[in-house]
Amino acid sequence: MQDRITDIGPPKYDEMWPDVIKDNYGKWLYHDILEPGVLLHVSETGTKLYTVRIPGTRLMTTDQAEEYCKIADEFCDGYFRFTTRNNIEFMVTDESKLEALKKALADKGNMPLGGTGAGVTNIVHTQGWVHCHTPAIDASGVVKAVMDDLFEYWGSHKLPAQVRISLACCLNMCGAVHCSDIAILGVHRKPPVIEHSHLDKMCEIPTTIAACPTAAIKPSKEEVDGEVYKSVTVNADRCMFCGNCYTMCPAMPLADADGDGIALWVGGKVSNTRSMPKFSKLAVPFIPNEPPRWPTTVKIIRQIVEAYAADANRYERVGEWAERIGWERFFEKTGLEFSHHHIDDYRFAATTWRNSTQFKW
């Protein structure tokens, strides 16, 4: 362990800055989006900085990352950045370089400008079947299919406001999608299938029981092929398929081809602009997994986006629109079906019921 380097933390941020950022740090005056995917920032020093935004796929190879490095070397003195939403940004100060950069990106074919302003920017997402052990859906494939379909909104500013779409492949929500304009969430619908013959060897029974938020799990003795094992049983009526038991106990998998699929949520936001930040609300409880291109999910998301585009006021986010017109109108205008599943029956459910005579027909 001698001479071992540990706990050094990440490189300091300013080691990664081009001179223009060092020279104008904290001095920016304003920005202007010149066209979809191209931002101008003007500093009090008089510096003009042009940023060109293209989508990253989040999941990529080192070869692809090297492609971005080469562009940064050629046009941006060897610097570039990623955004929180998996986009890639190249920055130049010279207008003639901007045109050359735009042309070089256009020539690549897979580096379209966009993701700014009143459009659909990149989808933040999780790992899905590519790496995770608890997913109900794939992530990268669904994102690709949805963005192919919504591509016209990536490179344009024609929506009432920005639409933030996020995807999480199970209820753990590594992507924290619960405050998105449109959230794509992987859900399970079958209780865990229990491997009684191995549970006691693989899991700690008390922790497994404690992991259940609805107290649906209790200890039991189970007979398999004439042998009696210490195990657990699940009260299926109390299970809401969160998968927390599986996180604690590998002998209780939930994944199931018929049980798993997608739920869609709408109207969340994180910004404090006008209305306060809000959660996304259930729009569609379940759509089956349809690899490789999830056509029903893609179609319904478009349906929501188009209803919003046609009816919302300019500057109004999806959630603000739905609250203004009322949820009965939201379901009418989007053509989505309202069911028992939309009525909350978990903790704090009563806070979401309508306690008023005010509604629309």
Added chain:
Amino acid sequence: MAIKHQTPMLDELEKGPWPSFVTDIKKMAEAGKEACADLLGQLELSYKDKEGHWKHGGIVGVLGYGGGVIGRYSDVPELFPGVEHFHTLRVNQPASKFYKTERLREILDIWNRRGSGMLNLHGSTGDMVLLGAFTEELEPIFGEMTSKGWDLGGSGSALRTPSCCVGKARCEWACIDTQDLCYTITQEFQDELHRPAWPYKFKFKISGCPNDCVASIARSDCSIIGTWRDDIRINAEAVAAYAGGELAANGGAHGQETKLDIQADVVDLCPTGCMAWDGKTLTINNAECTRCMHCINMMPQALRPGTDTGATILVGAKAPILEGAQLGSVIVPFMKLEEGQYGDLMDFAEKAIDWWDENGKNRERIGELIQRLGLSEFLKAVEIDPDPRHIREPRSNPYIFYKEDEVPGGFQRDIADYREKHAR
């Protein structure tokens, strides 16, 4: 090299205008990277089965650290030996994700030689996520990485890698130095980041203004959001330019041709009604402003946040598991955070985390603990006086848990004294 696995379903994801991760990985597979070929093969199988093919967990790591590496094994290794081990390394990103290509190549080079060649830029928390290493490569990767000045991020019941928005580096609205703050917190908590010792995960996220571009209010246990206390700065000339249709509305977010109607788009949409426009002058009753950013977003050349800047600190945001999703709750309405002067914040964080560490149950986030024991208990622990800014509205139930010392004479009474005055 011949194609190792046929992937007819994944091939469908090579179509369409959005960049294709399949095309990218396929190229690397065809260049001879076995992990890439086998990852696609296993993913194709998952598409066919509509179920994932990774085993549950796996405890692996690097010496001396309790996190930063996520163990992963294929459950069909005989079919896809290149991804039999597919462990993940979380590499702590530089704050706000600027890269010097020369430095990023240090990671790409290590990962090309010793890993699968596939990575996430970036994971949801903010780290660079190197996807797919064999166990025996973990130590050498770590050694090479740290010798170049890179370190692992957090996982498990530890501090998770802090992250922040672009901040003062390229945004005019940053009220705090998000990158310096993010870097300082990360360095301060290195031990807690690398050696899980808490009830569950803990996240810091830092946004420079109430637009909250890193979604800190939705997903961080401690959300630090830049704000200001004084007046919005107005540039009257630029206001006139917006009124005259010379400047695009909302910083060009609706196209350069979309102009601003100051009355309809700004004044009428202000949630507090604190603005007025008489056709010439825009006035703001700043005392009534809640700093929502709408007007500033609408006319970035005319309006700017004030100069008495600091941050609002909110605690307890999280995704659903376990007790349901929560947004952050205001704990410190305003804290000054001048560059390098973060003592108040560190003291606050220490008190908050100590209270949670002491009282939290296994896998209970701080937001859930606050729900269980009450916001007031938390405020007492961090020594903050109650303030109407802590709530959306006062309680509407009469069930107040008075403590004995709040009531004259305490709780001990004699029933005989009572009966002297009141017949049974």
